[in-house]
Amino acid sequence: MKQTHRNHPTYWAFLLHRISGVLLAIFIPVHLYVLSLAVTDGALLDEFLRWSSTPVVKLMETGMVVMLAAHLTGGLRLLGLEFLGWVSWQKTMVALSVGVSLTIGLVFLLNAD
Amino acid sequence: MMQNTVRSETWLWLAQRTSAIVLAVCIVIHLTTMIIAMQGGLSTAEIAGRVSGNPMWLVFYGTFLAAVSVHAPIGMRTVLLETTSLSTKRVGLLTMLLGLFVFVLGVRTILGLYQMVPVS
Numbered sequence: 001m002k003q004t005h006r007n008h009p010t011y012w013a014f015l016l017h018r019i020s021g022v023l024l025a026i027f028i029p030v031h032l033y034v035l036s037l038a039v040t041d042g043a044l045l046d047e048f049l050r051w052s053s054t055p056v057v058k059l060m061e062t063g064m065v066v067m068l069a070a071h072l073t074g075g076l077r078l079l080g081l082e083f084l085g086w087v088s089w090q091k092t093m094v095a096l097s098v099g100v101s102l103t104i105g106l107v108f109l110l111n112a113d
Numbered sequence: 114m115m116q117n118t119v120r121s122e123t124w125l126w127l128a129q130r131t132s133a134i135v136l137a138v139c140i141v142i143h144l145t146t147m148i149i150a151m152q153g154g155l156s157t158a159e160i161a162g163r164v165s166g167n168p169m170w171l172v173f174y175g176t177f178l179a180a181v182s183v184h185a186p187i188g189m190r191t192v193l194l195e196t197t198s199l200s201t202k203r204v205g206l207l208t209m210l211l212g213l214f215v216f217v218l219g220v221r222t223i224l225g226l227y228q229m230v231p232v233s
Contacts, residue, residue: 022192025185025211032218035160039225042157049155065144072140075133082130104144111148 013094017074020067027064058112066105073097125187132184139177165229178219186212 005011037045051057077093087093150163164170186208193204 018192021185021188025189028181028185029215029218032215032222036218036222036225038157038160039222039229042161045157045160049157053154068140069144072137076137079130079133079137108144108148108151111152 009091009094013074013077013097016070016098017078020071020074023064023067024071027067053112058109062105062109062112065108066101069101069104070097073100125190128183129187132180132187135176135180136184139173139180142173143177161226161229164226166227171223171227174219174223178216178223182212182216182219185215 034045034048037048052061074094074097077090077097080093081087081090150159153159164174189211190204190208193199193208194201197204199207
C-alpha cells in the first residue's frame with residue numbers, strides 16, 4: 001500500500017485544483033440563476049439574501065470563496081510553471097497558494113454582515 | 114486525423130490558459146467588490162443600484178462571463194475524459210452544452226441587471 005506519488009504537496013494541490021474546479025462549475029450556473037431573480041423576482045432574491053446571511057450559509061459561502069481563491073492561486077502557480085518555467089520551490093508556492101486562499105476566506109468571513 | 118486531434122487539443126489548451134489569465138484579473142476584482150459591497154448588506158436594491166445602467170460593469174461582467182464560459186467547459190472536459198469512460202465526442206458535446214448554458218444564462222442575467230431600473 002505504498003502510494004508515494006500521493007505523498008507530495010503538489011499531488012494535494014492537483015486534487016484541490018480539481019475539486020475546486022468541479023465545485024465552481026456547479027456553483028456558477030446556480031449563482032447566475034439566483035442573480036437573475038433580481039430581474040424576475042426581486043422579493044424572492046431578497047428573501048434568499050436574508051437566508052444567506054444566516055451563520056451556517058455564511059460559512060458555506062466562505063467555503064466557496066476559499067475554493068474560488070484556491071482555484072485562482074493554484075491556477076497562477078500552474079500558469080507560472082507552464083509559461084515562466086519550472087522552479088524548485090513548488091512546495092513553497094503550494095503553501096503560499098493555500099495560505100493566501102485561507103486569508104481571503106477569513107477576510108470575507110470577517111466582513112460578512 | 115491524428116494531426117487534427119493534436120491541433121484541436123492544442124487550441125483547447127491555449128483557450129484554457131488565455132481564459133485563465135483573464136479570469137485571474139476578474140476574480141481579484143470580483144472578490145474585492147464582494148467584500149466591499151457585502152458590508153452594507155446585500156439586497157436586490159443594492160445590487161441593482163450598483164450595476165444597472167453602468168457600462169463599466171456591463172463590460173466587466175461580459176468579459177468575466179465570456180472567460181468563464183470558455184474556461185469551465187474545457188476544465189470539465191478534461192475531468193470527464195479522465196474520470197469517466199465516455200467517448201471524447203460525447204464529452205465534448207456535453208461540456209459544450211454546459212458552456213452554452215452558462216453563457217446564455219449569464220447574458221440574460223447581466224443584460225437584465227444592466228437594464229433594470231434601480232429602486233431607491
